[in-house]
Amino acid sequence: MRPEEWRKLGLRDDEYDRIKEALGREPNRLELGMFSVMWSEHCSYKNSKAVLKTFPTTGPRVLQGPGENAGVVEIGDGLAVCFKIESHNHPSAVEPYQGAATGVGGIIRDIFTMGARPIALLNSLRFGPLTDERVRYLFEQVVAGIAGYGNRIGIPTVGGEIYFDRCYQGNPLVNAMCVGLLEIDKLRLGKATGIGNPVILAGARTGRDGMGGAAFASVELSEETEAPDIQVGDPFTEKLLLEACLELINNGDVEGIQDLGAAGLTCAVSEMASRGGTGMDVELSKVPCREEGMTPYEIMLAESQERMLLVVTPEKEAKVHAVFKRWGLTSTTIGRVTEGGMLKIRMHGEIVAEIPAHSLAEEAPVYYPESKEPAYLKTTADLPLATIEEPEDYNTVLLELLASPNIASKQWAWQQFDYMARTSTLVGPGSDAAVIRIRGTNKALALTADCNSRYAYLDPFAGGKIAVAEAARNIVCSGGEPLAITDGLNFGSPEKPEIYWQFRQAVAGISEACRVLGTPVTGGNVSFYNESNGEGIYPTPVIGMVGLLADATKYCTSSFKAAGDLIVLLGDSADELGGSEYLALIHGRVQGKPPALDLAKEKALHHVVRTAIQQGLVRSAHDLSEGGLAVAVAECTFENQLGAVVEVEKGVLRTDSLLFGESQSRVVLSLAPDKLSALQALAEEENVPLHVIGRTGGDRLQIFIDGNQYVDQTVAQLRTVWQEGIPCQLP
């Protein structure tokens, strides 16, 4: 074989040698193709594996950590929650509707593959500025694609985050998270066990779509085949597949099960066999194809959506086919589980590929790419506050911040998501975290996805750490106990030492926060090569977090509830403007260090807020993030259009730091005045600073500093600006 053959598939010369070694001979073209997709970064994590191993992944509740289709965490009552986040960035940049839709479809399959009933979807989306026409098209189509898939399949999309920044202009980020619920004894893994057991392929027929989407584009292939390269989602088939698979799993009819995603059939057969310590003998002429004359190469590498691979016992085989038939789905026995760990792929009986399953699934090389601190950090780190002029008119600044698409209401998007399906959404999109009750129990789950990538750009370690802390703070403000995380790690090219340094730092920051806050990493996704025109995106480590409410009635939302309540700020404010939305929007600078985060203080804050909610002391809780104190208080007034008078003391702080700085570990609460002493006692016990900063009431938001009025606006005006921030940029 000529070097061009493997190089054009993205394999390095030393990787080719390794393949020859694994086979004891030269690979044929199909075998080479199978190795190229399985040893791609997307499937093998060869560039990130060593770093990901440093994540804390264990805990008393963790039933399944990284390495399976999704993580599983125990929540009592014999139940567990299964969840994962995954990126679909590149497909969404090319074909935003289908890219986003199939991203949702893929993550849903990862969840029901484990035997869990999907109950909620979240998403984390990033685009360039909405002033750009192509960006508006991407934004509208991504939102429509998520809606088109999630709504049709009947799983509510309950939360997430959307940000806009120039660094995502050519490379939007579309991360989708799915959360499912299962009875612990129904947990199923992607393992091929039981020598002689039939291997069944079910669901959609296999077409030529998504060939080599696992990271490689093969010029020769796309010339040979005229089919488009884009996967197309079919939520209807997925809904049937979901119901059929859950019925089979719940009846105990399945030994092992895995969905077909990246690298298609190649990945499913090799991973299932490898995990089971077995081999497989597969006959490709049995695979139902959508098109005539598909080659073994195409069948093994196609990424057609809505397909599952199942291993069942011979006694159950006929029954399993009958269940798929009743759901109107195609299912075919395409092979058997064999002894000895060898994958034998046949076409009409003739062996066309013969590879040890383990070498495909597990023996990809592990790389330790070079890493180097990026030079830009030397210039961004320094932020002499004296050079930042303080605004004269704070009303205008507050209105500008509320209208910034990063802070403005995301209702334009989430109103297109059916967030009420399954009638269990207690708190939908727009609050700090979504809250979903668990039918048949008194419990509820709190769900969120968070990242501030500007922080991660200015200090990847701090950015990773803060993303975890903010996610946990959102869970806590909703009344939940943070349980565990899934991470969506979006970065530029790992071949650049500066980017790899960002990656390592972010992982280290996430790990430190997860250790202290007791939220292990149960899985996730790494997406490298997010660049356009040689410019990487900001490092964007998105944290998807799941929390538990033991009592579903004790949830909390961010909005003020009653006039005359006290407004309390927990936590301390500092002169921290680095990386803030205020600095970027008003002064056009992405600079400084992100705000400092003391994890011990953060944890103490969580304890106070959660206890206060559980004891019924507070009526609202909202964490402070982009836009700081002024924006947070304004947001609390919107839902019930209930105003507030805030009076604070400046002390040694700058006025803009006090109002718009983004110091960490802070929460705004509202409570009936007679509950204050109990809250004070709680805060004192945990050494959490408590400041009574005002009262709710009226139809205006007024902010006084040292007795002087800095903000005076009607709630209606603030709310309009906040609501129109995104729609007014769309035609």
Added chain:
Amino acid sequence: MKFGVIVFPGSSGDLDAYHLVKDILGAPVEYIWHEERSVQGFDCLLLPGGSSYGNYLRGGALARYSPVVSAVVDFAHQGGLVLGIANGFQVLTEAGLLPGTLYTNTDTRFRCHFTTLRVENTETPFTRNLDRKQLLSIPIAHDEGNYYVDAATLQKLEANGQIVFRYADQNGQTTEEANPNGSVSNIAGVCNETRNVLGMMPHPERAGEAVLGSTDGLTIFKSIIKYWEGRQ
């Protein structure tokens, strides 16, 4: 009184309707698979929301040919109570049990939010517990909810009292702003001439508990039960 919830391939609101009847109303309820040819033993049939057959072609256009729909049509013709919600409404128009059709929303987007409905006719089995012009808070979740009939049919619907719900604002005015999808004359729900079949785009099964934001949908189900009990 026994409720039946029809399950088409792609139905998803079946779960919500089932739980509302069973857990909140405490009435007997069973799922009915789309291949069933008989609906014997049921007193009220619910055609749920969702995307039957993926809403391919048109919402409800394919489900209409399910074996169970023939049984639903016979049941309706014999005076049986049928409530079609969202996609279920689309199936009923496709099956010819209700007049009109449902186009794509005028802004072409999926919309999920609470709407205010004004009760237009209380002389139906579904609304007898309600007051005329009463306002209900019930959510919508659809992208094909734009109800259309021609002018002559509209006049006939008005004359027959077949318009059961209209989208209205907080003051009960049927303004353009209150109309979420472009439906003709702000129509949110219609019944047949004999008033035993109701179709509506809003989801009353999602408005059955205070924790979900409203209990106004429950009154529709309670009306059904009261009507049925009165008939016995």
